Amino acid sequence: MLSALLVMAAIAIVLGAILGFAAIKFRVEDNPLVDKIDAVLPQTQCGQCSYPGCKPYATAIAAGEADINRCPPGGEEGIQKLADLLGMEFKPFGSDTAAPKPKSLAFIDETTCIGCTLCIQACPVDAIVGAAKQMHTVIAAECTGCELCVAPCPVDCISMQVIEEKIGNWKWKYPVYALTTAGNVAAEATR
Amino acid sequence: MRKLYKFHGGVHPPSNKTQSTRSAIAHAPLSSRLVVPLHQHAGETAKPVVQAGDHVLKGQMIGMPDGFVSSAVHAPTSGTITAIGMQAIAHPSGLPNLCATLMPDGREEWIERIPVDYREHSPSELQHRLRMAGVVGLGGAAFPSDVKLRTGKLKIATLILNGAECEPYITCDDMLMRERAAEIVQGAETLRYMLDAGEVLYGVEDNKPEAIAALQQAIKDSGLKHEAVAIPTIYPVGSVKQLIRVLTGQEVPSGKLPTDIGVQCFNVATAGAVHRALARGEPLLSRIVTVTGNVLRAQNFEALIGTPVAELVALAGTLPDTNGYIMGGPMMGFPLPDIQVPLVKATNCIIAASEKLFPPPPPPMPCIRCTRCVEVCPAELQPQDLYWFARSREFGRAQAFSLFDCIECGACSYVCPSNIPLVQFYRFAKSEIRAREHDKQLADQARERHEYHEYRIEREKREKAERLAAKEKAALASRHAGDPPLTSQQKTEQAELETRRAHILERAKSEVEHAGE
Numbered sequence: 171m172l173s174a175l176l177v178m179a180a181i182a183i184v185l186g187a188i189l190g191f192a193a194i195k196f197r198v199e200d201n202p203l204v205d206k207i208d209a210v211l212p213q214t215q216c217g218q219c220s221y222p223g224c225k226p227y228a229t230a231i232a233a234g235e236a237d238i239n240r241c242p243p244g245g246e247e248g249i250q251k252l253a254d255l256l257g258m259e260f261k262p263f264g265s266d267t268a269a270p271k272p273k274s275l276a277f278i279d280e281t282t283c284i285g286c287t288l289c290i291q292a293c294p295v296d297a298i299v300g301a302a303k304q305m306h307t308v309i310a311a312e313c314t315g316c317e318l319c320v321a322p323c324p325v326d327c328i329s330m331q332v333i334e335e336k337i338g339n340w341k342w343k344y345p346v347y348a349l350t351t352a353g354n355v356a357a358e359a360t361r
Numbered sequence: 362m363r364k365l366y367k368f369h370g371g372v373h374p375p376s377n378k379t380q381s382t383r384s385a386i387a388h389a390p391l392s393s394r395l396v397v398p399l400h401q402h403a404g405e406t407a408k409p410v411v412q413a414g415d416h417v418l419k420g421q422m423i424g425m426p427d428g429f430v431s432s433a434v435h436a437p438t439s440g441t442i443t444a445i446g447m448q449a450i451a452h453p454s455g456l457p458n459l460c461a462t463l464m465p466d467g468r469e470e471w472i473e474r475i476p477v478d479y480r481e482h483s484p485s486e487l488q489h490r491l492r493m494a495g496v497v498g499l500g501g502a503a504f505p506s507d508v509k510l511r512t513g514k515l516k517i518a519t520l521i522l523n524g525a526e527c528e529p530y531i532t533c534d535d536m537l538m539r540e541r542a543a544e545i546v547q548g549a550e551t552l553r554y555m556l557d558a559g560e561v562l563y564g565v566e567d568n569k570p571e572a573i574a575a576l577q578q579a580i581k582d583s584g585l586k587h588e589a590v591a592i593p594t595i596y597p598v599g600s601v602k603q604l605i606r607v608l609t610g611q612e613v614p615s616g617k618l619p620t621d622i623g624v625q626c627f628n629v630a631t632a633g634a635v636h637r638a639l640a641r642g643e644p645l646l647s648r649i650v651t652v653t654g655n656v657l658r659a660q661n662f663e664a665l666i667g668t669p670v671a672e673l674v675a676l677a678g679t680l681p682d683t684n685g686y687i688m689g690g691p692m693m694g695f696p697l698p699d700i701q702v703p704l705v706k707a708t709n710c711i712i713a714a715s716e717k718l719f720p721p722p723p724p725p726m727p728c729i730r731c732t733r734c735v736e737v738c739p740a741e742l743q744p745q746d747l748y749w750f751a752r753s754r755e756f757g758r759a760q761a762f763s764l765f766d767c768i769e770c771g772a773c774s775y776v777c778p779s780n781i782p783l784v785q786f787y788r789f790a791k792s793e794i795r796a797r798e799h800d801k802q803l804a805d806q807a808r809e810r811h812e813y814h815e816y817r818i819e820r821e822k823r824e825k826a827e828r829l830a831a832k833e834k835a836a837l838a839s840r841h842a843g844d845p846p847l848t849s850q851q852k853t854e855q856a857e858l859e860t861r862r863a864h865i866l867e868r869a870k871s872e873v874e875h876a877g878e
Contacts, residue, residue, distance in 0.1 A: 212800070213807040223811065295810040296817075314807045337400070340454040341796055342788040347725050 203232045210251045214243040215294035216316035218268055223294065231256070239263050243315070245270045274330040275313045276320065280305050282327035289319035289328060363590055366610040368603045370737040371595040372772045374529050374692065376568060381532045381651050381659035386540055388663050389676060395437055395463040395667030396703040397423065398450045402497040403504045404430030406459060415442045420472040420644050423461050426492055432505040433495040437646040437665035440465040451670070451688050451705060455698030463667065474642035484510065484555040487639065494638035495645045495706075500534075500599070500628035501689060503707040506635065509625060510555050518623040519609055520558035522549050522632055524565040524572060525592065525599035528690030531710040533649040534629050536661045538565065538572035541633055542579035548632030550585055551639060556625055560588070563629065564604050567591040596692065597770040601626050603739050615766050650704060652677040654687070654712035664704050670711055671700045679713050687712040691719065692771040726779040734773035734783065740766045744773040748783050751790035756797070759790050767791075829869060836862075 207228035214224070219240035221227040230236035231252070238252040239261040246262070253260045263269065278289070278298070285303040290296075297313045300306030308319075320328045333339070400406040407424025411417060417436040424434030436442075441464050448460040479487055492507040500523060522545065526534040538545060545563075553561050565573050576589040592598060592607050602613045605624050613619050619626055627635075630649065637643045646666060650673065653659035657678030664673060674686065687694040690710055697711075712718075734744035742763055750759035767787050774783045 208808070211804075213804040213811065215807065215811050224808070294814060295807050296814050297810070312806070312810060314803075335454075335456065337450075337452055337454060337456050337458045339796070340452075340456060341792040342453075342785070344789050345782050345785040347782070 201229075201232055204228050206255060207231050207252065210244075210248065210255060211241060212243045212248065212314075214314045214316045216243060216314070216318060218242050237261060237264070240267050242268045242270045243273075272332050274315045274332040275310050276308045276315065276317070277329050277331045278306055278308055279327040279329070280307065282325050284325055284327075286324060288322040288324065292318045292322045294318060363588070363608075364610075365590070365592060366607055368598070368606040368739055369741045370739045370772060371597065371603075372737050372775050373594075374596055374775060376594070377529045377653070378532050378535065378568070381530070381653040381661060382535060384658070384660050386536050386649055386661045386663050387676075389665070389668055389673060391438060391465055391467065391469075391665070392668045392672055393465070394669070395440075395465060395665060396448050396669070397434060397437065397461045397463060397667040398448075398703060398705055399424040399434050399459045399461065400450075401434060401503060401666070401705045401707065402432040402495075403502060404428060404432070404508075407431060407434045409445050409459070409461060411436075411442050411445070411461065413442055413444050416440070417442055417463070418470050418472045420474065420646060422493070422644075426505075430505055430508050431492075432497050432507075433493050433644070434461075435495055435644045435646055436461075436463055437667050438463070438465045439468050439470040449699045449702050451697060451702045451708065453695040453698075460703070476642045477639050479551045479554055479639050484557075487551075487555055491635060491638055494643075496631065496634050496638050497645070497706050498628055499630035499634060499648060499706065499709070501693075501707055501709055503705075506627065506631055509627070510552070512556060512620045512625065515620045516623055517556040517558040517620065517625050518560070519625075520549070520553050520556055520561045521604060521608060521624060521626040522561065522563040522629050523599060523601070523604055523626055524563055524569075524576070524629040525604055526569070527566060527594070527596045527599035528692050528710075529596075530653050530712055531651050531690050532653075533651045533661050533709050535569045535572050536651075537630055537633060537649055538569070539575045542572075542575040543582065544633045544636050545576070545629050546579045546583050546585065546587060546632075547640065548634070548636030549587060549627075550583070551635050552625075552627055552632060558625065561586070562608050563587065563589040564592050564598075564608050565589060566594040566598060568594045596772065597739055597768065600739065600768050600770060602768070615763055645706060648704070648706060648708070650708050651710040652713075653710065655680045655683045655715040655718055656713050666706060667703045669701050669703055670697065670708075673704065674700070674711060674713055677713075680715065682715045682717070683713045684716060685714040687714055692775065693769060722780045725781045728779055728781060731778060733776045733778065737772040737776050739770060739772060740768055742767055744783055747790075748781065748786050751786040754790075754793070756790055756794050760794060764790055764794070826870070829866065833866065 208225050211224040211228060217223065219227045221230055227236060227241065231238060238256065238258060239249050241248050250260055283305050285300060285305060287300065287302050289306060290298045290300060294316060295312055295314055297309045298306050298319060299309060315330065317330055320330065399409060405428035408427040409423060410425045411423045417423060417439065419436060419439045421436045422433050423436050423442065426433050442461055443464050444462040447457040450458045450460065477490065488507040488510050492505065496506045497503040498506060524534050524538050549561055563576055565576065573589050573591050580587045580589060590608060598604055598607055601619060604626065605619055606612055609624060611622050611624065613622055634645050638645065647663055648666065649661050649663050651661050652673050656674065657680065660677055662673055662676065670686065686697045686700055688697050688708055688711060689695065691712065694712065728745055728748060730745055732745060738744050746762050747759055747764055747767065750762065764787060769784050769787060771784050777783060
């Protein structure tokens with residue numbers, strides 16, 4: 171009887187020690203939910219959600235401080251993804267957030283640029299190259315289209331150019347056709 | 362007799378091939394204006410290396426391969442480049458792409474052609490030559506051949522030459538095999554040498570007895586140990602994975618390449634182009650194209666790349682009730698948005714369509730889950746499930762049901778009693794998934810750059826503060842190091858300096874703090 175109790179107690183102590191050790195050794199530093207939310211966000215780093223970047227917005231969502239409908243670059247699909255991830259209801263964009271726009275890239279008119287470096291400082295992903303009193307240019311492949319460089323430019327030489335449909339980024343369209351059922355012609359829902 | 366295997370499913374559409382095999386391959390006359398697209402192959406667009414106004418010779422490179430998967434583009438004849446710009450090309454989107462416009466001078470002046478004996482060169486040297494000669498797969502996908510020859514350490518046991526040509530109407534490979542079998546066999550042997558492959562098999566559908574006989578004769582004449590195999594006629598046996606299955610009994614696993622199971626496959630016309638590129642030093646400038654359908658004289662033409670499709674169909678004599686043109690076959694081809702588009706390396710067939718030949722399909726009806734599509738799917742997929750997922754945009758589930766193993770052969774749409782355009786749904790889903798993966802990649806890249814940006818700002822702030830602190834310390838140290846005692850006037854001056862310095866420091870610090878904002 172006593173030995174059984176002792177054995178059980180010993181096992182409990184050993185297992186408890188292992189659990190305690192694992193809790194310290196494999197401690198998760200960050201909130202894993204933040205990373206999951208951050209992975210869904212488009213990483214435009216535009217601040218349109220009123221947070222200074224995608225990660226801070228993700229942190230705010232995880233903490234329950236921010237709504238999921240504040241990211242215009244993510245579009246309604248982004249809201250849907252966040253809703254699925256967090257087990258929430260889909261929420262349309264509120265009136266205080268900007269409407270989603272087609273994805274565009276910043277373009278610097280190099281004849282007007284005076285080389286003030288203000289846009290370089292504003293760019294959240296270091297996608298503008300140039301130096302003081304030297305012409306600046308946007309690395310198109312790195313530009314997220316956040317528009318943060320547009321406002322600081324003192325000579326208004328930066329414009330946002332919508333990405334055109336080319337052979338390289340062309341997509342097959344959703345097939346649309348009239349669906350006939352028992353004589354009734356109804357347009358296939360295109361959503 | 363070689364033991365042959367079967368693949369799952371397949372269909373038997375009416376072949377409609379005899380119309381265009383009655384006469385020999387004809388040479389299309391030189392057009393007055395050639396438009397050569399710089400993106401005729403899978404992969405990256407070739408970089409133009411000529412300018413408008415340049416005079417070029419036949420076979421001169423006008424587009425340099427740019428990137429690992431890319432291929433060169435050449436001037437199909439001698440003449441003057443009049444423009445390099447966006448022009449309508451043969452693409453289902455109808456969007457323009459970068460092209461070079463060439464006005465031929467009619468002299469057909471060649472560049473210096475340097476023939477090489479493949480046996481005297483290493484495979485990597487030959488791969489480079491093929492890349493620079495613009496040799497790509499001529500079966501329709503136009504994948505650069507040199508990339509397919511870079512098999513690394515993988516051992517290739519079987520080289521397959523694809524002469525199945527299973528799609529209705531198309532006869533360009535059939536005619537090529539009948540007329541130029543010797544070239545194909547030499548090209549195949551070159552490919553065998555480059556891959557260090559064991560056996561060489563030619564897979565030809567048994568509805569082309571003349572082609573098989575011509576190949577067998579050419580093999581006999583060359584004294585090589587190749588084998589031309591007649592395979593049962595069934596669509597889509599000309600698809601790589603299905604052909605490998607029929608000839609070797611092996612199955613290429615999902616997401617793997619034929620080279621992973623020791624097989625590599627080339628189109629017979631590609632083998633011919635390889636032979637020409639090396640043994641004659643001629644880059645890929647022309648191809649054989651079937652012009653058929655609603656025309657007076659259906660025929661195969663050898664035409665220069667860049668020849669307007671309109672001129673080719675005019676040669677065959679379009680009938681008045683023609684209502685459209687299809688590039689490729691009726692199963693996998695696409696309607697041409699514009700008849701003036703140029704012939705490209707991937708163009709194997711032009712079909713003039715009419716209401717009689719291709720009556721408009723009856724309106725689609727709901728899926729009744731008859732699973733006829735499952736019975737015919739050569740990739741052993743569940744087309745009705747894929748349709749359902751694509752339709753409701755459940756892309757994750759479509760991928761889980763191996764959407765990317767779909768070869769878009771159209772067998773499912775062909776048998777669908779409800780006339781649902783199934784393949785269109787799969788294409789839509791595939792391109793959506795690809796676009797999403799691309800966006801995801803861009804987002805990950807942006808995240809990384811943003812994190813580095815923040816780290817850099819932080820580091821610069823810290824470094825500036827450290828520099829200031831070090832300066833201050835050094836100044837203090839030099840002041841205290843063995844100075845003579847100060848007079849009272851010096852002391853007041855010193856104190857004033859000190860307050861000023863403190864003020865400057867304060868300002869500098871606050872500036873540093875605000876610099877990052």
